[in-house]
Amino acid sequence: MRNIYIAIILAMGILSSCDQLLDIEPEFTQDAENFFNTPQDYERALVGAYDLMQTSYLSIWIGEIASDNAIAGGESVNDSRGLHEIDNMTHGGVNTELRDIMRFNYAGIARANYIFEHRDNLDFPGKDQIMAEASFLRAYYHFVLVSYFGDIPLVVDKRLSISEVTASVRTPKIQVYNQIETDLRNAINVLPWTNPETGRITKGAAQALLGKVLLYQNKYSEAAQVLDELISTNQAGYALFPDYATMFYLINENSSEDVFTIQYSGLQGGDYACFVCLQGNPAVGFHGIRLYNGPFYGDGNSYNLPTQNLYNAFDANDPRRDATLLDIDAFIAAQPNSGNISYAVGGGGHTGYYNNKYIKRLNERGLPDDDLTSPLNYRVIRFADVLLMAAESFQQSGNDERARVELNKVRARVGMPLITSSGNQLLQDIYRERRLELSGEGYRFFDLVRTGRAAESIEGFQAGKHELFPIPQVEIDLTGGNWQQNPGY
Structure with missing residues (x-):
């Protein structure tokens, strides 16, 4: 204290x-x-x-x-x-x-x-x-x-x-x-729907967070009402970004999908003794590939490594799998100069996968210590999350039809078959979709806890x-x- x-x-x-x-x-x-x-x-x-x-x-x-x-x-x-x-x-x-x-x-x-x-x-x-x-x-x-x-x-x-x-x-x-x-x-x-100064909080961000807060308390009808208003009114023009594979690239930041985003720059600000002082996003460098020497990616510290369990959760034809998880050995094998590419395995564990959403890429590095100065923003709430929260809230409120509508917007974006289930199976489908859509973004533990599935999953x-x-x-x-x-x- x-x-x-x-x-x-x-x-x-x-x-x-x-x-x-x-x-x-x-x-x-x-x-x-x-x-x-x-x-x-x-x-x-x-x-x-x-x-x-x-x-x-x-x-x-x-x-x-x-x-x-x-x-x-x-x-x-x-x-x-x-x-x-x-x-x-x-x-x-x-x-x-x-x-x-x-x-x-x-x-x-x-x-x-x-x-x-x-x-x-x-x-x-x-x-x-x-x-x-x-x-x-x-x-x-x-x-x-x-x-x-x-x-x-x-x-x-x-x-x-x-x-x-x-x-x-x-x-x-x-x-x-x-x-x-x-x-x-x-x-x-x-708050206004839009703000000329990028990163300032807007009405849509506040509505989205309120919907999340209500959902976390199992106030499903209230959450559905708030999220429905956000989706239906939508004077900010929120929409799903068309290309999931490149959505987390620096050039595609602050897009129509970003509802509540924390902004970062490539400037230093602090150092390893003061992470709270940093202006860059340190998660990105820390997620990087240890001692990596090769194309496209930068080296890093191999933190927060995705599991085989997560990889296996995706359908093989779901484009979100490779956008979310970098299979490092498969990536290297596909390069024309694969024999010249190398990386190291850290003693803290190795799964063969890296967080491909928040990872250091060669053309997105900050200066001077690019382990600490990534300009990649953290998308706290994306519009896809809003749609999935709405789907869950509607289903839990007894409106399966509307729940399927919001759920299938997310699946249609990545070309996955539409969901036709109802009742408890629909709820389980929504839970699964949250994992597939939002993995690597920091939601999973809290989703498992609030839905009572943590003990069976962790x-x-x-x-x-x-x-x-x-x-x-x-x-x-x-x-x-x-x-x-x-x-x-």
Whole structure:
């Protein structure tokens, strides 16, 4: 919790990404007492609240590695040990990656709350949109935290004193979800469908996230209503990108399929000591092929390696298989100079497959350390996900016909046969389609948990325990034991 308090303090001064700190003028004069006096101050504070979303690499890793989709990989089992523990379902309260999830998302909440705390300082044109974007960001960070940890301390519209931080208790997740829904509905009422500044949150992004939040709570009828409005109104012109095979290439970013996307650039910002400072997407370089020397791809660190189980889940003629998984040996064998191509296998495990959606390609590298500076954006919610969430919500609400319509839009895009099933079989078909369409993007573990299929799908998963991740032990200690650990840990 001390880290949460530190994050709140940082929100008073660090209002942009780490590498921009030296640009603050005049030096040493901006603090909580003389900020929020101009519209530019609110804009800068909002940039700071957006900044923590760039830690999304953790969600890509954990959402796949905790499931049956991928193994941790890496140089050795001691390379990001926390990911290997999650892979093996042996993780506990001492885990660097899980602690980062808590720290980074609470830092994002603190920065959003700092804006709300000073919302009445000044009136100016466009302020309502700034507050709406801040509402969305606060909802997003809370949603990540409640998805990982369940009950969490709910902090709204204020910074906390040290005594308040140490005395805080975990709020029941139903109350956290209520706040998330409130924030998202407030954002939807204000935000425009489009924004000339790429990456800013829009009405469609807020509706899509609200639909997801409702679906995660099994509020199927409400989710269906929200997602139906998004699909039917669709003033942003969302549509499925026609070529799945190239959709995740840099040149096809910010397409009609991108509903909620976290933006990255090829600039450095930080280094291995400060991933939260990075402007590039580190997941891409870390997913790369270890010591690779050959065409098309760049070398990397062989993290988050897809499993044979995932490969086998695809039909052989489904184009999404090869777009999602790089079969490295098959790729090399198909090259005209295959004898000159080489790569290495890491001691952290090897499956023969790599995450082909978020992987380093030679013509998409950032500078100067291209393991850390990929400009590939993270597509948090694609329109295909919206359609599949709608299909699930409609089916669970008793509308199989509409569920098939949305499901088959996704299948038709890749030329796969249309689904004609109904009832429970249709629901299982929707679940399967989510895996085929969205693998490699960080959804799988949470889909398995929320639908009650995790214990049968994930080796080592213990029902009643692994649905949630453990609260970091250091945070429990810093509250003097006010927080109880999640069951089983």
